[in-house]
Amino acid sequence: MREKSLQVVITFHTTSAAMAMERLCRARGLPGRLAPAPRDVTSDCGIAWCAPASARPDLESVPGAPEFAGVYELLL
Amino acid sequence: MIYLDNAATTMHKPPCVVRAVTEALESLGNCGRGVNEGSLSAARVIYAAREKLAEFLGCPEPDRVCFTSNSTEALNTAIFGLLGPEDHVISTDLEHNSVLRPLYRLEAEGMGLDFLAADRQGNVDYGQLPRLLRPNTRAIVCTHASNLTGNTLDLPRLGAFAREHGLLFVVDASQSAGSLPLDMTAYGISVLCFTGHKGLMGPQGTGGLCVAPGVEIRPLKTGGTGVQSHRKDQPEAYPTRLEAGTLNGHGIAGLSAALDWIRDTGRPAIHRWETQRMEQFYRGVRDVPGVTVYGDFTRERAPIVALNIGDMGSSQAADILSSEYGIAVRSGAHCAPRMHQALGTTQQGAVRFSFGWFNTPEEVDQAVAAVRSIAEE
Structure with a gap:
């Protein structure tokens, strides 16, 4: 069985915003990847930024980030 | 020839544009439809193009660069999405039918419409602008450069007039983007409409509009966006708001390469x-x-x-x-x-x-x- 871990899941209003987040995180060396938004969250955009939950403070405070639709912590 | x-x-494009389109045809999925490597590749290419266009045209945010299939669609989106029968608009004699026909359609529905006249040399008299103002004047809609004579309009001057009188300023940059100096923020432009296949050196079927902050355009088209699928209406956030339907990812990949070429050249x-x-x-x-x-x-x-x-x-x-x-x-x-x-x-x-x-x-x-x-x- 696949092992689950606590993840921070950030959702966006547009695909463009998700792309902006990926660009920003890559440039700043922040962890995570783009993935389909889990069904447990209400997502405006089908794409979410998923990272270990420990990265949440850094991700939420990164300057220049696009507007988030929601920020969640889930066992994924 | x-x-x-x-x-x-x-007609002749930089070789990098041809290569980019070919590579895109072999590798791009559909932007925003699913989260697989193909769709993400398309989304990344399209986002990069937004970033380059925003920087090149002086648009404050990449998300306010909205793609269309050409400047005619961009102009229709801006004109029908901002103006109505209760408004009055000032345009000029230099305009292409992509500006004139949407305005004439609104005029037939009751909108007021006046033109800054051109003389035999194709120049306009800016001193006539105050005379054309009415209490319900909502916008100036004009080209940057005449597609017939090549004469340009003084965008900074028109932008200053629009700002002074609280008007929207919609510009058709079909004949200027890629060649003439152009900065929508510096010129006070509300909506800048462009085509990708002329001076920007990209493929046909690409174009778009850059929308200044605070300008809210009613969508011309509604439909699939890949986001907020359970809503009955079109999502509000730019650029999705104006981008119903699959984007021309292959063409936009070529346009993105063309923008790199323009930057380097x-x-x-x-x-x-x-x-x-x-x-x-x-x-x-x-x-x-x-x-x-x-x-x-x-x-x-x-x-x-x-x-x-x-x-x-x-x-x-x-x-x-x-x-x-x-x-x-x-x-x-x-x-x-x-x-x-x-x-x-x-x-x-x-x-x-x-x-x-x-x-x-x-x-x-x-x-x-x-x-x-x-x-x-």
């Missing part, structure tokens, strides 16, 4: 080269007996020379240039009826020579010789 119809489309260098070819041609034909050249060549302009040879129909002249000299130009009415009325060329049309980066001085010499030869007949 000597291709001198760059105002219609830049230098827009001023491109403008300088095109202007030199235009001036070379203009100097060669302006004094040829029987040749009438239209437009004002004393100020900054798009690289276009429109002319007629005696009373010869413009289509006949273009046909001779094509069939006997291998020179491609455009003839006829150029979708600019008010400009022809101002120039007095409604019946004759005009032969338009428009220059681009890939034109050489030798090609221009041949075009001058051809015009001279036809005029001497």
Whole structure:
């Protein structure tokens, strides 16, 4: 069985915003990847930024980030 | 063929554009539809293009660069999405039908519409602007450069007037983006409409509009966006708001490569080269007996020379240039009826020579010789 871990899941209003987040995180060396938004969250955009939950403070405070639709912590 | 119809489309593209489109055709999925490597590749390519366009055109945010299939769609989106029968609009005699026809449709529904008149040289008198204002004037909608004469409008001046009177300022940059200096924020532009396949050197089927912060456009189209699928209405956030349906990812990949090429080559260098070819041609034909050249060549302009040879129909002249000299130009009415009325060329049309980066001085010499030869007949 696949092992689950606590993840921070950030959702966006547009695909463009998700792309902006990926660009920003890559440039700043922040962890995570783009993935389909889990069904447990209400997502405006089908794409979410998923990272270990420990990265949440850094991700939420990164300057220049696009507007988030929601920020969640889930066992994924 | 000597291709001198760059105002219609830049037929010759930088090789990197061709490569980018080919690679995109082999690798891109559908942007925003699913989260697989194909769709993400498309989304990344399209987002990169938004970033480059925002920087190049002075748009404050990449998310406010919305793609359409051409500038006509962009202009329809802006005009129908901002204006209504209760409004009044100021436009100019320099406009293309992509501006005129949407405005005329709204005029038929009750909107007020006035035009800043052009003189026989194709110039407008900005001093007439205050006279055209009405209490319900909502916007100035105009081109940056005439597709017929190449004359430019003074966008900073028009933008300042719009700002002073609380008007929206919608600009058609079809003939200028990629060549002339253009900064929508500095010029006070509310919506900048562009096409990708002319001066921006990208593929046909690409274009868009840059929307200034605070400008809320009603969507022209509604439909699939890949996001907020359970809503009945179109999502509100830009760019999705104006981008219903699958984007032309393959074309936008080419446009993105073209923007890299323009950055590396230098827009001023491109403008300088095109202007030199235009001036070379203009100097060669302006004094040829029987040749009438239209437009004002004393100020900054798009690289276009429109002319007629005696009373010869413009289509006949273009046909001779094509069939006997291998020179491609455009003839006829150029979708600019008010400009022809101002120039007095409604019946004759005009032969338009428009220059681009890939034109050489030798090609221009041949075009001058051809015009001279036809005029001497």
